[in-house]
Amino acid sequence: MTRPDPTRPDPARLDLVGLEARPSQVWGAVRLVPLVRDEPVEDLRLHARLYGDATIPVEVRPRRAYVSYVPHGFVATWTGDGTPAAAYGTQMPTDGDSAPIATTGLRFHRRTARREAKHRLRFLPLHLALEGYLALHFGGPSIAWEEWSQHAVRRGLSPRTEEAYLGTEVRGLADALRVFEIHPGQCGVLLYVADALAAVFAVPHPDDYRALHPTLLQDLFGELIHHYATLMPPVPDFRARVDDARIRSLAELRTAVADQEDAWARFHDTTMAGGLLDHAYTWRTVHRTGRFTLSRFLPVFRPKEENHIGEAITDERGRIVYLKTFRLSESQVRRGHLLDRLAAHDWHLADTAAGLGVTEAQLGLRLESAGFGHLLRQDVLDRYRSR
Structure with missing residues (x-):
């Protein structure tokens, strides 16, 4: 790679x-x-x-x-x-009956x-x-906006x-x-x-x-x-295929095998692992x-x-x-995305909702479905549900 x-x-x-x-x-x-x-x-x-x-x-x-x-x-x-x-911990054994190192709980x-x-x-x-x-x-x-609960202001996301x-x-x-x-x-x-x-x-x-x-x-x-x-x-399974009609010597076979290995490596880097590397x-x-x-x-x-x-x-x-x-x-990606967007807008719900292209009530319900409903005041959450 x-x-x-x-x-x-x-x-x-x-x-x-x-x-x-x-x-x-x-x-x-x-x-x-x-x-x-x-x-x-x-x-x-x-x-x-x-x-x-x-x-x-x-x-x-x-x-x-x-x-x-x-x-x-x-x-x-x-x-x-x-x-x-x-x-670290490499040992030179003295005999074949050496006891393993003990572990603890x-x-x-x-x-x-x-x-x-x-x-x-x-x-x-x-x-x-x-x-x-x-x-x-x-x-x-x-910032202690009025929508956030006392738990959110005092303890944040703990636990x-x-x-x-x-x-x-x-x-x-x-x-x-x-x-x-x-x-x-x-x-x-x-x-x-x-x-x-x-x-x-x-x-x-x-x-x-x-x-x-x-x-x-x-x-x-x-x-x-x-x-x-x-x-x-x-x-x-991805299997390599070599056209035997074009192979006339051992050197040509080695070249064909090397080409197949290179092709696999390029395919893997650009396609299979692209979501990680790109x-x-x-x-x-x-x-x-x-x-x-x-x-x-x-x-x-x-x-x-x-x-x-x-x-x-x-x-x-x-x-x-x-x-x-x-x-x-x-769901973990969604939670990380919501927290990032809130932090980028200083945890202001209306601004964050506008940045996401949703209403404030929709954002509140998204927070609840993501497991962050306890961060909002109960009356605020009830108001979002009624909408």
């Missing part, structure tokens, strides 16, 4: 420079597209830290917490001089990303991105909740990951369900991917992906670690279109080293 200038990606777009798509593999409605690096990143490594089957509260800031099911975290280890690094964390040592950062994969979505305009109305499904509940995903053939040099995967892009996962090094490949079952997926996996029929995102830096930057990003919420949130580690040239994305459902 490259652009004309692979040395400097567009900072607003999600650009997978250095990662190339290989032919997909299909299991039922699940399509897995390998991402391969020509040169792995040697001075940043990732490994998983298990937390067990427990609900974990994370203190985001004083008097504000993020609570979710967090089965594992990632620990990023890097070197300060660019020399190769080993994944309920844990309390401070922040979704926290530096543990000079060259070690612990963060909660995907939850970093979800926290950014849940915190969208979390403070509520910036803010969203629902998601574990990968183990996405039909066919476990079997697809089990039979999936990991390519040499593979550092990531694009996961499609019913040919809808569900998630992208990329890591710095092939060894990291082999170790973290099963963690996709512990990731979160939106309701759209869960429904597609349950209801949609198997997807067709749009700009709002990025926020979470942590800087040497030459690497951990960030999360939000889309410009576009109703009835494909929208993704995610988190990434980029190097000093802006290239993706680590990436994990989450596809929002239509």
Whole structure:
């Protein structure tokens, strides 16, 4: 996945420079597209830290917490001089009977990303991105217009909740990951369900991917992906076709195979992954670690279109080293869009309604159907319903 200038990606777009798509593999409605690096990143490594089957509260800031099911975290280890690094926790076994490292249950964390040592950062994969979505305009109305309730003025959107499904509940995903053939040099995967892009996962090094490949079952997926996996029929496999009448030598066969691989990569980048790569995102830096930057990003919420949130580690040239994305459902996109439009108009309902091309009463009912009805005064909401 490259652009004309692979040395400097567009900072607003999600650009997978250095990662190339290989032919997909299909299991039922699940399509897995390998991402391969020509040169792995040697001075940043990732490994998983298990937390067990427990609900974990994370203190985001004083008097504000993020609570979710967090089965594992990632620990990023890097070197300060660019020399190769080993994944934190790597051990040299002394015998074949070494016991595994014990895990614990309920844990309390401070922040979704926290530096543990000079060259070690612990963060909660995907939850970093979800926290950014849940915190969208979390403070509520910036001006106490008369339509807003006392709850909205005093507490904003607290508490803010969203629902998601574990990968183990996405039909066919476990079997697809089990039979999936990991390519040499593979550092990531694009996961499609019913040919809808569900998630992208990329890591710095092939060894990291082999170790973290099963963690996709512990990731979160939106309701759209869960429904597609349950209801949609198997997807067709894209098979390469070479005209044997034109092949006269082994060199011509190699050329034909390379042309088919290039054609698949172009088709994938421009068509299948276009909803992810063709749009700009709002990025926020979470942590800087040497030459690497951990960030999360939000889309410009576009109703009835494909929208993704995610988190990434980029190097000093802006290239993706680590990436994990989450596809929002239509209801989640609608909520984000409404909050963005309200914030853009200083939470003034009449101005926001005019900007959306609807009446104030219609906007009020949209807020109620999106789950934000408690932010409006009851008498105001009743007046909107009567209209």
